[in-house]
Amino acid sequence: MMVSLNLECMERSGCKPMHQVTSEGITKTYDKGKSFAVDKVTFEVDKGELFGLIGPDGAGKTSLFRILTTLLLPDEGKAAVNGYDVVTDYKKIRNVVGYMPGRFSLYPDLTVEENLNFFASVFGTTAQENYHLIKDMYSQIEPFKKRKAGNLSGGMKQKLALSCALVHRPNTLFLDEPTTGIDAVSRAELWEMLTKLKAEGITILVSTPYMDEANLCDRIALIQRGRILSIDTPSSVTRKYKGKLYAAKSQSMYRLLEEIRKYDQTQDCYAFGDSLHFTLKDDSGNGIESLSDFLTASTHFSFDLREIEPTIEDCFIGLLRE
Amino acid sequence: MKSMAAKQLSALVGKEFRQMLRDRKSLFMLVGVPVMQIVIFGFALTNEITHAKILVEDYSRDPVTQRIVDKIQASTYFDVEEGSLMPDALNVAFRKGQIKLAVVFPVNFGSSLLHLHRADVQIIADASDPNTAVTLTKYLSSIIADYQMELDRTSKAPLQIEPEVTMLYNPELKGAPTFVPGVVAFVIFLICIGMTSISVVKEKELGTMEVLLVSPLRPALFLMAKGLPYLAVSLLNLIIVLLMSVFLLDMPIRGSIVLLLAESVIFIVCALAIGMVVSITSKTQQDAFMNGQLNMMAPAYLLTGFLFPVENMPLPLRLLANLVPSRWYYIIVKDIMLKGMGLQSIWKESLVLVGMTVVLLWVNTRILKVRLQ
Numbered sequence: 001m002m003v004s005l006n007l008e009c010m011e012r013s014g015c016k017p018m019h020q021v022t023s024e025g026i027t028k029t030y031d032k033g034k035s036f037a038v039d040k041v042t043f044e045v046d047k048g049e050l051f052g053l054i055g056p057d058g059a060g061k062t063s064l065f066r067i068l069t070t071l072l073l074p075d076e077g078k079a080a081v082n083g084y085d086v087v088t089d090y091k092k093i094r095n096v097v098g099y100m101p102g103r104f105s106l107y108p109d110l111t112v113e114e115n116l117n118f119f120a121s122v123f124g125t126t127a128q129e130n131y132h133l134i135k136d137m138y139s140q141i142e143p144f145k146k147r148k149a150g151n152l153s154g155g156m157k158q159k160l161a162l163s164c165a166l167v168h169r170p171n172t173l174f175l176d177e178p179t180t181g182i183d184a185v186s187r188a189e190l191w192e193m194l195t196k197l198k199a200e201g202i203t204i205l206v207s208t209p210y211m212d213e214a215n216l217c218d219r220i221a222l223i224q225r226g227r228i229l230s231i232d233t234p235s236s237v238t239r240k241y242k243g244k245l246y247a248a249k250s251q252s253m254y255r256l257l258e259e260i261r262k263y264d265q266t267q268d269c270y271a272f273g274d275s276l277h278f279t280l281k282d283d284s285g286n287g288i289e290s291l292s293d294f295l296t297a298s299t300h301f302s303f304d305l306r307e308i309e310p311t312i313e314d315c316f317i318g319l320l321r322e
Numbered sequence: 323m324k325s326m327a328a329k330q331l332s333a334l335v336g337k338e339f340r341q342m343l344r345d346r347k348s349l350f351m352l353v354g355v356p357v358m359q360i361v362i363f364g365f366a367l368t369n370e371i372t373h374a375k376i377l378v379e380d381y382s383r384d385p386v387t388q389r390i391v392d393k394i395q396a397s398t399y400f401d402v403e404e405g406s407l408m409p410d411a412l413n414v415a416f417r418k419g420q421i422k423l424a425v426v427f428p429v430n431f432g433s434s435l436l437h438l439h440r441a442d443v444q445i446i447a448d449a450s451d452p453n454t455a456v457t458l459t460k461y462l463s464s465i466i467a468d469y470q471m472e473l474d475r476t477s478k479a480p481l482q483i484e485p486e487v488t489m490l491y492n493p494e495l496k497g498a499p500t501f502v503p504g505v506v507a508f509v510i511f512l513i514c515i516g517m518t519s520i521s522v523v524k525e526k527e528l529g530t531m532e533v534l535l536v537s538p539l540r541p542a543l544f545l546m547a548k549g550l551p552y553l554a555v556s557l558l559n560l561i562i563v564l565l566m567s568v569f570l571l572d573m574p575i576r577g578s579i580v581l582l583l584a585e586s587v588i589f590i591v592c593a594l595a596i597g598m599v600v601s602i603t604s605k606t607q608q609d610a611f612m613n614g615q616l617n618m619m620a621p622a623y624l625l626t627g628f629l630f631p632v633e634n635m636p637l638p639l640r641l642l643a644n645l646v647p648s649r650w651y652y653i654i655v656k657d658i659m660l661k662g663m664g665l666q667s668i669w670k671e672s673l674v675l676v677g678m679t680v681v682l683l684w685v686n687t688r689i690l691k692v693r694l695q
Contacts, residue, residue, distance in 0.1 A: 069536045071694045090692070091538070099536040105529035109344050110337065121333030122537045124326035164533075 020172055020203040021045040021068060026077035028063050028226075033075075037063040039226035040077070045205060045219075050198045052217030053207040054312065060226035061207040062102055065176045068205070069099045081172055095123075098170030100161050102177040102207075108150025112141055112160055115149050116167060123168030133200065134163040137193050155186025162193065173197065175206040179213065191216050211313035222316050229319040234312060241310040241318055243267075243283045248276040250303035256295075263294050268321060277314060330539055334547030338521075342551055352517060352555060356509040356563050372398050372634050374458050377415055377424040379405035384432030390469055394425070399461045416448055416490055417661060419653070423447050423458045435473075440482040449489035450660040454631065459487055491660050502567045503655035504628020510560055510586075511593050511622050511648040512615065517552040518597030519614030522690075523604045532694065541690045549594045556590045557583075576662030582655065585668075588675050589651040595682035596647075602689050626652050650674045 021044065028038040038060045045051040053061050066072040068079055070090035078085065084092045106115045116138070120127045131138075137159045144152065149160060158178055165173065175194075179187040191213065194204055198218075206217070214220045215234045222229040222237070230237055250256045253276065260269045260278055265287055269278035280287040292305055310318070342349060376394065380387050395402045403421065405411060415421045426444040435441040445462055447455035463485050470483050522545075525531040534544065560583075567573035575582065597614055604610035624630060625643035632643045643649050650671045657663040657671075665672065 066694065071532060071535055073693060094536050095538045097536060099533065101529055101532045103529045105533045107337070107341065107528070107530060109341050114337070114340065118333050118337050119533070119537075121329050122534065122539050124329055124538065 018046050019044040020047045020049070021051075021079075021081050021205060023064075023068070023079040024077050026064065026067055026074045026079050028060075028067060028072060029075050036060075036226045038067065038074070041223075041226070041228055042077075043221055043228060043231050045203060047203055048198065048201050050194060050204045050206070050216075050218045052214055052220040053205065053223055054209075054211060054214050054220050054316070055207075055223035056209055059223045061223060062176055063226075064223075065099075065174050065205070065207060069097060069174050070094060096171050098165035098168065098173045100165040100173075100175045100178060102180065104157050104161060106149045106157070106161055106164060109148060111146050111148055112152070113145040115160060116164055119164040120167045125168050127167055130167060130169040133169055133197070134166050136196065137189075138163045140189075154182040155189075158182055158186065158190060162190070166197070170202065172203045173205070175204065177207055177209065179208055179210060187213075211311065211316060214312040220312070222312075222319060224316075224320060230315070237312060237315050238310050241315050242322075243279055243318075245308055245310045245314055246278050246280070246288060246305055247272075247308045248278060248303060248305050249274070251301055255299065255301070256303060259295055259299055260291070262298075263291055265290065268317070270317065272311075272313070277308070279318075326538075327540070327543060331543055331547055334539075334544065335550050338547060338551040342555070349555075352513060353559055353562065356505075356513060356559050357566065359505050359509045371422075371454055371457055371461075371631060373401050374399060374422040374454070374633075375403060375420060376400045376458075376462070377403050377405050377412060377421045379407060379412060379424065379426040381407065381429045382427045382431035384430075386432035386435055387427045390427075390466060393465050393469055394462070397461070397465060399458070412446070416446070417663065417667065419448075419657070421448070422451075422454060423462065425462065435481060435483065439477075439479050440484065442484045442486055444486045444488065446488045446490060449492035450656060451631075452489075452492055455489055455492075463487075501628065502563075502571060502573050503652055503659055504626060506560065506563055506567075506655055507589075507648040507652040508622055508626050508628060509563070510556060510590060511626070511651070512618060513559065514552065514556050514590055514593030515597040515600065515614045515618050516611075517555070518549060518594045519600040519604070519610045520607050521548045521552070522598065522601035523607050523610045524601075526605075527607060535692065535694070541692060542687050545598060545686055545690060548598065549591070552594055553587070553590055556594070557587070560586050560590070573659070575659050577658035577664065581665060582658045585651065585654050585658070585672060585675070588672070588679055589647060589654075592647045592675060592679040592682060595679060595686055598686050599682065599689065602686065602691075621646055622648050625649055628652055644674075647675060647678050650678075 023044075024042050026038055026041045027036065029036050041060075041064060053064065055061055063072065067074050068081055068086060070086050070093050073087060080086060081093045082096050084090075084096075086093060107118070110118065116127050120129075127134075141152070141156050141159050141163075144156065149157065152160065162175070162178065165175075179190055182190075187210075194206065195216070198204060208214075214237075217234060219231065219233050220237060221231045230240070232240065248256055248260060253271070257269060257271065257276055260266050260276065265281050267279040267281050269276055271277075280291065282290075288305060288307070295303055295305075378391050378394070380391065391402060394400050400423075405424075405426075412424050412426075416424070424446040426446070428442060428444070431441050431443065443466065445459055447459050449455040466483055466485060470481055473481050522531075525534065564575070564582075568575060596618075600614040601610050604613055621642070625632065625639070625646045626648040627643065632640055632649065635643065654668050654671050654675070657668050661667075
């Protein structure tokens with residue numbers, strides 16, 4: 001069945017059978033077509049790839065995930081998971097994917113163990129059958145297996161939710177903002193887990209508003225207002241950054257921000273961590289010296305300017321500017 | 323595949339049971355409310371009755387009986403049906419619930435009154451509803467007494483018509499028999515709707531519906547699993563109420579208990595299915611509560627027929643009452659418990675209930691969405 005589907009796919013459009021998830025011009029509108037949640041989104045995810053959907057809240061990540069997991073019907077476009085169409089073959093998709101919604105979606109009044117066993121049974125399997133997949137993660141919450149899921153900490157809730165989404169050994173995993181609202185240690189542990197699952201051959205789509213997590217993905221799609229701004233490996237995305245990026249530091253950051261923004265050759269300046277990032281209209285190399293002169297003339301405090309390598313977030317901001 | 327469905331079902335049912343038993347407060351309400359209602363409704367309510375069906379068996383057929391029948395007919399309380407004078411007609415009419423009251427004039431009623439100055443008349447009432455029976459008997463007696471006074475004015479000697487009253491089914495005129503079937507129907511109906519009306523919408527609010535949708539679980543199986551635990555609790559509820567009725571309120575169960583339980587299962591499934599429809603179509607648990615409890619309360623209360631006889635209502639309300647399942651169940655329970663009747667007498671009501679249940683279950687499988695929204 002699978003083979004014939006893939007052959008058909010190759011004959012028709014020459015697409016590679018490697019793609020585990022495809023989306024062609026997927027569009028979803030709300031309020032009777034007035035607002036676009038997802039706007040002509042096209043991308044592919046290869047088998048065994050860890051693919052990140054990076055964008056702020058309201059960018060359309062959840063809507064796109066819901067379309068791919070067959071929960072919503074797209075208004076336009078075609079999408080497939082595991083070779084199955086999301087509209088016509090939705091039942092088949094539901095057998096082979098694992099889905100973890102953005103909101104905690106387990107039964108708070110059932111214990112950790114009961115939740116896991118329940119979701120295993122729903123998929124016609126048992127927690128024991130695929131225990132090796134969830135072992136690393138579940139062993140961390142196993143001491144609390146008799147505790148109600150509602151009483152777990154945020155990080156543990158996510159680990160349990162991921163365990164439940166994995167218990168039937170899906171070949172494709174959709175994780176909608178799994179690291180939102182949990183502590184830094186749990187975040188790191190969750191990403192480590194995703195890398196391990198990838199090694200098991202599971203295709204993973206993960207969405208996140210945190211740009212710093214993008215580097216942990218094989219490829220990323222930057223998404224804003226329902227549109228994909230760029231799709232590439234994290235390193236290519238930063239390499240493709242147009243122009244030069246500078247960082248500035250001083251004792252008085254707010255004054256510095258004001259002054260740099262006042263400078264007529266400044267293209268963009270924004271706070272980034274403990275420094276300022278900015279770009280100039282003149283990228284020839286003299287621009288930074290002119291700015292330095294301008295700042296020395298107008299202020300009386302010391303500052304430090306230098307060129308830096310852009311991060312994913314800088315790229316995102318750069319793409320938004322275009 | 324079949325074993326998978328069985329596995330899924332048992333997992334779902336197990337989960338539902340756990341959730342139900344852990345929610346102590348709600349569970350207490352589910353079982354406590356019917357018990358409370360039974361006690362509260364111990365105070366019988368009086369009400370005025372109009373256009374009650376009365377059967378006249380006139381073996382005398384003389385001007386006097388004709389005059390009395392005319393007077394009965396003229397009052398707004400009664401609608402007269404002429405009897406066939408067949409030996410068993412009266413019993414049959416009562417058992418079928420076609421009449422509330424019967425009056426029997428013996429042979430030579432008129433001549434006995436005119437010549438002997440006294441005559442007997444028999445009044446028979448269906449006392450399975452004692453309030454109605456007593457009220458109707460009083461109305462009828464006063465009509466006869468009125469006529470007697472009329473005759474007295476023209477007669478030389480004082481006349482006397484002796485009414486002989488028989489209360490059928492419930493000769494002691496106990497209050498309990500009338501309210502127990504009503505409360506059983508009313509309370510079980512509302513509780514069942516309440517139980518399932520939050521069941522599906524709760525999963526929507528929790529977000530677990532989203533996860534369950536992206537799974538091989540079939541919608542029909544999901545609904546079945548939602549209903550089964552509540553069916554069990556409702557049956558337990560019903561048995562508690564029946565035990566209370568028998569041992570606390572001296573209420574008889576004259577008919578077959580098996581039949582009563584079987585009819586109850588159908589009725590409970592019907593009510594659970596209504597709750598399920600409410601739950602599927604509601605957006606929040608609050609919505610579901612409003613739609614399920616508050617909006618259903620008035621129709622169930624007024625149209626079941628245990629407080630106000632449906633027969634006296636205007637046509638639109640009577641038609642509406644036919645759509646209320648508890649009305650049919652009320653008739654069934656009354657007939658089985660008080661009149662000791664079997665399936666052959668209540669098959670019509672049973673068929674209506676079964677029909678409603680099947681339609682509701684079908685509606686449920688149609689409206690449960692396989693996607694969000």
